[in-house]
Amino acid sequence: MDPPRPAPGRHFPALLPPPPPHGPGAVAELIRVKGWVFTTSGSFFSPFVCSCGAALKAPMEYVSTRGGSRAVDFEGALFSGYAPDGGLFMPRSIPSLDGATLQRWSRLAYPELVKELCSLFIAPELVPRSALNGTSGDTGSSAIESVRGQQNMDIFVLLPEGLCTQIQELQMTTVIEDNVHVFAAHGNSDQIDELIKELFADVDFSRKYNLMSLNSVNWSRIMVQIAHHFYAYFRCAPSLDTTPLPVVEIVVPTGGGGNITAGCIAQKMGLPIQLVAVVNSNDIIHRAVQHGDFSASEHVKATLASAMDIQEPCNVERILWLLSGCDSHLTKVLMEQFTASKSLKLPEALHRKLSETLRSSSASDEDIVRAMQRCWEENRCLLCPHTAVAAHYHYSQLDSCASSTPRCCLASASAAKFQDAVLRAGLVPQLPPEITALTAMETRSTALRRGEDWARVLRDRIAAAMQGWEARRGVSVPPGLQGVGGQVVTQG
Template sequence: MDIFVLLPKGFCTQIQELQMTTVIEDNVHVFAAHGNSDEIDEPIKELFADVDFARKYNLMSLNSVNWSRIMVQIAHYFYAYFQCAPSLDTTPLPVVEIVVPTGGGGNITAGCIAQKMGLPIRLAAVVNSNDIIHRTVQHGDFSLAESVKATLASAMDIQEPYNVERILWLLSGSDSHLIKMLMEQFSISKSVKLPEDLHRKLSETLRSCSASDEDIVGAMRRCWEENQYLLCPHSAVAAHYQYSQPDSIPRCCLAPASAAKFQDAVLRAGLVPQIPPEITALTAMETRSTALERGQDWAQVLRGWIEAVAQQWVSQGNSGQVVTQT
């Protein structure tokens, strides 16, 4: 198995980059792309859209393009519910609100499926300044902003959340024809106004909120002052919702990452980074990556690498699988 890792150069922290570029293994191929998260998704989509190529080289994705990732996350919602529900002896069961930091929309899709399965949860999708999902929930406006904004919650700096397609399909009653038409329109114009009935179902299923960088550092600071718990900026997006929109029902905020990877955000909040020795050690390790420059055909570059790697497997008498991770 060979692993191809694409990282958005300049759109993740130094520690995040080091966690990828210091993996010096023959079967790990790290590419530092001079583009944002949406831009590095494009060559991946192109490779998977070439069905013959994907089958020939056994391509598999490890981000939430892969349904298996979402399927596993469904279990998190049941676990969170049983941790937070005040009682399981009442009828109907009490409702728990789960607040989800949202970028590509994979995690909140898992929540929507758990809700469809009968779990009594209310869902809140909270985004950073890249607020396409918030605008879609509030106004039915599924359209790109002028550009992707770099924020403290860098893993959520996404303007084309591909899992929205899955959520809309789920809420449309599995109307594949409608969703295909909407997504083809979005692919061409980068702007779709949801049909009124579909927007109503979406707004009934999800609450939403947008958190600025100032909101993020404010939530990090408050959580530390009140709980001595150091939030990462992505977790702080959810905490901002908790602090700004109090409610009487039980609530769980999902925390997707460690603050150790986001020292600049911690410092900006006026707090002291807590850096494990394993993270500190990364700065002294050898790094290796291949640059993907603007102007290059990134999909073609990846095709060449995948073909070359596969040829090595063949020469060794094996057939390999290629895993992509963005």
């Protein structure tokens, strides 16, 4: 039986797990000759108009944060990873919502809220008409679950060996399907991200094999996460009948920065939220907010909140672009400097905007353990270590009586996948039968060893997968017909 959720109130804020299934598994099944499916919550989509007015008159365009690539439509942003110039896709403009729209949205169930939100970023003729259910959870296993067994897509998942929990690895390596390829890299998440970035930088290769990414590099993942912030706000705001609307503080466990980027966009759209980015000992985002120091530490530190063990959070580029007034030239200069030296001092004006937009906090492993213990003792709620980073911030504010603002902590994952952290907190893991069964299942993965040319190994496997796809059908994919067959490259 799952532990009861804590009731919002004096002792604990609203603790919202990811609503219905979301994340990379919610992004997409690749298309069947230009007809694709897309899900955010297991709900079925149909054409609709946005509640702010009539249907979109023109498709939203998406531009690179570095300004060196042509604009694309939503489909172009969806079926991609990094932009060809190394930047990340963002909508050319951010819609602004009025109070009447927020009032209307506040009465919607989560699936309908997502539909309304998506209508602001997707042209009506591209809005999907059916859905493929994805699991909630970590990027790799969620993405695998969304495409396993599909005939027109192969997925390549790279996990940092030994830096995920055993259960996280088993959720990926026990999927024995012809179109699922799991690689255990002898490196960390930042090194894996560099490999993925290298593949997408090869425009010819990326186009030839129809590569796309399902982690937060992909704009569609960010778009769906925007809904989390609206949903949290509507659940936690004391009233929407006041002027101005009340502020709600949303605390976001932050690794690569995707969900906090979504929060910044929601804020830009007019949602009255105060965002707090909470990190573990890999505190580059915290240092950037507090001191304007966006510099990687010498080594990634292994922590209990392993999915946040990141020193090069790619989505900070999106935040800097947004806060700089969409200044692609400045963003390009700053990110190229960071790439070259792994060290960046933010310009004073940009740092000021960042610190006005975000608050931040960091938590040690000891802080994580204490937060897990306290939440269990006071609320009988078992937290995963990532969610506990947010809870640590909440408890520090509660104990210092620092603020009376309503607060919501976004919950990241099930504690069942993090037995070591639960045991370290002196608590008893609660394992569903589905998790226990993983330990007896066959596993399959390919090692990417140190010193090996990872990019070459991956290129060869991607090419072989496409050849196998063609051989099974006895045809070649016509040049330029994207989406009939494709490859997904993502991180675990």
